[in-house]
Amino acid sequence: MADAAVGFVVEKLGNLLLQEAINLYGAKGKVEWLQRELRQMQCFLKDADAKKNNGGIVGESIKNWVTDMRDLSFEAEDIIDTFMYSKLRRQQPGCIGFIKRYMFIFVDLIHKHKGYVDVEGIKTKLHDLSQRRSLYGIANIGETIGTTISQNVIPILPQLPDDIDMVGFDDEKKKIVQELVNVNNANLSVISIVGMGGLGKTTLAKSNYNDHEVIISQQYTILEILKVILSEKSETSSENTIQTLSVKVFEKLKKGKYLVVLDDVWKADVWNELLKVFPDVNNGSRVIITTRFLNVAKIANLTIQPHELRLLNEKESKELFLRKVFPRQDIETCCSADLVEYVHQLVQRCGGLPLALVVLGGLVSTKQTKDGWRKVVVSMKRQFAEGGKRCLEILALSYNDLPYYLKSCFLYFGCFKEDEEIPTISLIRLWSVEGFLPTKNDKTIEEFGFDCLEELAQRCLIQVTKGEYDDSKYCRIYDLLRDMCISEAKENKFLEIFQNDTANCAKMANAARRLIIFNEIEILNYSKSKLRGLFYGHRNLGLSFRALKGQLGKFKLLRVLCLNTNHMSEFPTKIKSLIHLRYLYLEGFLFKEVPSWIGHLRNLRTFILSSHKLKKISDSLWTIGNLRHVKLPMLFWDDPPNMGNNVPKNLQTLKMIKAGSWIGNTLPKLTNLCKLSIHEVSNDHADTLSSSLQKLGHLASLYINGHEIPSDNIITAFQDQHCLKKLSLYGSLNRKQLPHNDVFPQQLVELYLKRSELEQDPMATLEKLPHLKYLELFHAYKGKQMICSATGFPQLLSLKICFLYDLKEWKIEEKAMSCLKSLWIVKCKWLKMIPEGLKNVPLDKLVLEGMYKEFMNRIKENTGEDWYKIQHVPNIYSSYYYVSFFNLV
Known part of the structure; x- marks a missing residue:
């Protein structure tokens, strides 16, 4: 009791000292003033950028002013974040936080005095910049976001080919x-x-x-x-x-x-x-x-x-250009007479370079009026240099035409490897935690992020593609565009790619806001602590952690940390001090436990972890109120989570969690969940799981793993909901037949059944799902006959039937699977022959793996008795091995 009283007095004294520090140096008022000024600086930068993009003449003086204003805004942001770091550190919970509040009282006083001096320095520099600004006519545009996404953008992502169109070759x-x-x-x-x-x-x-x-x-x-x-x-x-x-x-x-x-x-x-x-x-x-x-x-x-390869001639250039400006239209009639001269001028400027034509075509496709075309032509009046530089000039033109916030989104592609397939959802989450995506009242952050991707793809600056066997989306950037992206990013101090080269280190001047390290290095010679993002290693190459030892703790303002290391056995303790972290990605680790101090990362929104030996995650993780997305290791299910009462109610993604009492106690409270995967589900969880799932009105993707899955309870839980698009069930179902179609979620787009051990033909139910596009049956059916009825599976694009060992006969009736493009038949060893009805299915791809010799002889090209059933399929592959592509959530 006495100790508690002493603690209370000490805490009171500490609060008085801190309040005195604020009064003495005016730290709080200074920071608030600086926050207002930072918003003004950002508006000035957007206005200068808009003036440049609208055809204004940008001389060296204005460019220097913009550079100085950007640097000053960085400096202001650093002061604000440093102040917030000190504030957050004092707010850490528990005994450690209690002690720190007093240990650092006088250190904080020193920091506040330094902050006061820094803010006064900002004032002086800002006054000088304001005087110079008036000379260049750069006016404040107010507290607006800047250019918004065009209302005329095509609402569907363009179906771009793997690379630029084939014309002239x-x-x-x-x-x-x-x-x-x-x-x-x-x-x-x-x-x-x-x-x-x-x-x-x-x-x-x-x-x-x-x-x-x-x-x-x-x-x-x-x-x-x-x-x-x-x-x-x-x-x-x-x-x-x-x-x-x-x-x-x-x-x-x-x-x-x-x-x-x-x-x-x-x-x-x-x-x-x-x-x-x-x-x-x-x-x-x-x-x-x-x-x-x-x-x-x-x-x-x-x-x-x-x-x-040669440059394209004028006719070929015009064809390629018009394909991009007017997709899915007849290029002979698509261009109106009043635009013909502009087409001629723009095509000439590209000099027959295909990529330049594609990118410029993407830019012009966003201009819906003759005046919009004219402005593009005017901005290209000067002569371009020869060769690759000409293309870079045109690429830069399309980049400069982007809205202000979209430029940051585009420059972020420099953080990834060349030719890397980037999951779009991961990219959008990174944009979000970096603060690139403005808030829109009528849209979620993810919806607005997809709008940004859509516009970048519309302008042919990136590609957005869908997975062949599921509904996942990926994006990538052409290598030449990536070169331009990195060049622009370095010039704007947006990022720096670190090489193990002392000359390169000196050139960097330690000023970039993001640091990218893809190569093995001995030591990271980077002294500045103002980084906001650190990318270390990548998905295909883990790096040694030794280069980060002694450095990681210095980057106290980090918001994004992506580490891919080689078999590190302990959780990096320096992460504990990175209390600004919003995105934490750890891969290649072999530690067994995530420590309790993970709860100190109060700003953390995304936590992605890979460790083959992980056995325990501290319950303090679930006390982080800002958590949005959690993905744990696939092998982590020794203990179910203990979320308690203080659950992260904003949680949207929860992957790889073991079933337990939390399903009834906590899951119903996670009403914002969109993606969920649970392991070791059994009949014991049937009622609580069904009841809880009915309360998750936003759930779009569900993965369930278990020895005996209560399928009826899971499926009927979504009978009256319309959000569930993807369902994956991995394990024996407690009933040997699927529930009736009437209770199936009618909005399902993807369905994956693995080791279901069904005894009745599942096709009778599944073929009636009106929106189903991707279906995989893996060890799912033990019957001998399977029938796809006429008009069944009206939207199905991809079907995989794998390891149906007892299947002998498969019948496809006329007009069944009228949209099917991809079919895999894998190790259905007793299947006698290709179904007769397959001859009417418009397949693009047929894969046959591990089938018996008699089956394969029947489909030999030109000579096999079943060849006529598949001779219309342009791509046929066969082999005697199989690799599973079973989809998780």
Whole structure:
């Protein structure tokens, strides 16, 4: 009792001292003033940017002013965040926080005095900038967001090809095809495609080999290239040297005929090293390389002339340009007479460079009036430099035309590897925690984020694609656009890519707001502590943590931390001090426990963790009120969570959680959940799970794993809801037949049933789901016959039936699966033949794996008795092995 009284007196004294500090230095008032001024600075920057984009003349003086104002806004932001760091540190809960409140009283006084001095310095600089601003006519535009997304943007993401459209390369494509299939040449042949950036080398390569390609990025090492060819991207064994992997690759390729595509081979010595791993066994194997360097192409094959790509002529250029401006329209009639002259001028400026035509076409497609076209033409009046610089000029024009906030969204692509497929939802969450997405009353943050992606894709600055076997979305950026993106980002101190190079370190001047490290480094020589984002390693390459030791704790203002390390056995304790963190991604770790101090990260919104040995996560994680998205390791389900009463009610994503009493106590309170995956569900949870799921009106994606899943309870829980789009059930169902179609969620788009052990044909129920597009049955049905009725599965795009060991007969009636594009039949060993009705299904792709010899003989090309059923399918693949693609939430 006495100790408590003393503690109360000490706390009272501490509060008085802190209040005195505020009164003495006016810290709170100074910070509030600075926050107001920072908003004004950002408005000035947006206005200057808008003046530049609207055709205003931007001289060196204005550019210098903008640079100085940006630097000053960074400085102001640092002062505010530092003040908030000190405030948050004093608010830490528990005994440690209690002690810290008094240990740091006088340190805080010093910091507040320094903050006072810093703010006074900001005032002086701001006064100078304000005087200079009036000279340049840069007026305040007020507290507005800036340019908004155009109301005329097409509301659906454009279906872009894997790369820019094929125009003008038909002859080259025919020659390459002839070289690929030349039966008179059984030797290993290397086919080279040469040209400057943006000419369409990758496009041409992909058009000849568009499935299962091996794409090699310019920034990869030879070691990584060998891993990719072996499909061992995540391999981290120290035994994996170039020599050992070269032997593995050679032995793998020697076993059969192969086609390997190497995109953007950049040095002759790299090719000479790689050539050793491609065996020549006189079976007609081929290697295609693309390169910007003619000497590399000539070295690659002395007997075959390289395919040197030319610039497009005027007719071809106009065709490609109009395809992008008026998609899905007849290019002969799409352009009105009053725009013809503008088309001519714009096409001329591109100089026949395909990528420039595509990007400029994407820009013009957003201009709905003749005056909008005129402004683009006026802004391009000056002559461009030759070659790649001309393309970069045009790319920069499209970038400069972006609304202010969209520029930050676009520059963020520089944080990812070249050619990386980026999950769109992950990117939008990063944009959100960085504060790039303005608040819209009528839209959620994610909806507005997809609007931003849509506009970037509309302008052909990025690509947005959908997964072939599910409804997931990914985005990527052309390599030339990424070059421009990184150049702009560095100039604006938006990010810096750190290389293990002292000269490069000196050039960086430690000023960037985000630091990207993709290569192994010995030590991180980066002294500044103003970073907002740190990306260390990437999905395919974990780095040693040693370079961050002694450094991580310095970056106290970090909002985003993505670490991919090699087998680190302890949770990095320095993360504890990063109380501004909003996004924490940890992969490659082997620690067993997430400590209790994780609860100190009060601002954390996204927590993604991968650790194969994790056994315990502290309950303090669930006390973080700002949590939105939590994804835990797939093998973590030893203990169910103990969320208590203070649940993160804003939680939207909860993945890989073990079933327990929390399903009845806590799950009903998580009413904002959109994605949920639960493991080890059983019949014991049937009633509570059903009752809780009925309260989750926003749930769009659900994954359930268990030895015996109460399927009726789960499915009927969503009978009257309309949000659930994706359902995955992994385990034996407690009933051996599916519930009647009437109680199935009618909005389902994706359904995955694995090891369900159904005894009655599931197709009778599933084929009536009106919106179902993706269906996978994996060890799901034990019956001998399966029937797809006429008009059934009206929207189905992809179907996978795998390991249906007892299935003997499959009947597809006329007009069933009228939209099906992709079909996989895997290890259905007793299936006698391809269904007769498949001849009427408009398949693009058919994959047959692990089927018996008799089945395969019936579909032999031209000679098999069932060949007529599938001869219309353009892409047919068969093999005797299987890799699961079963989808999790």
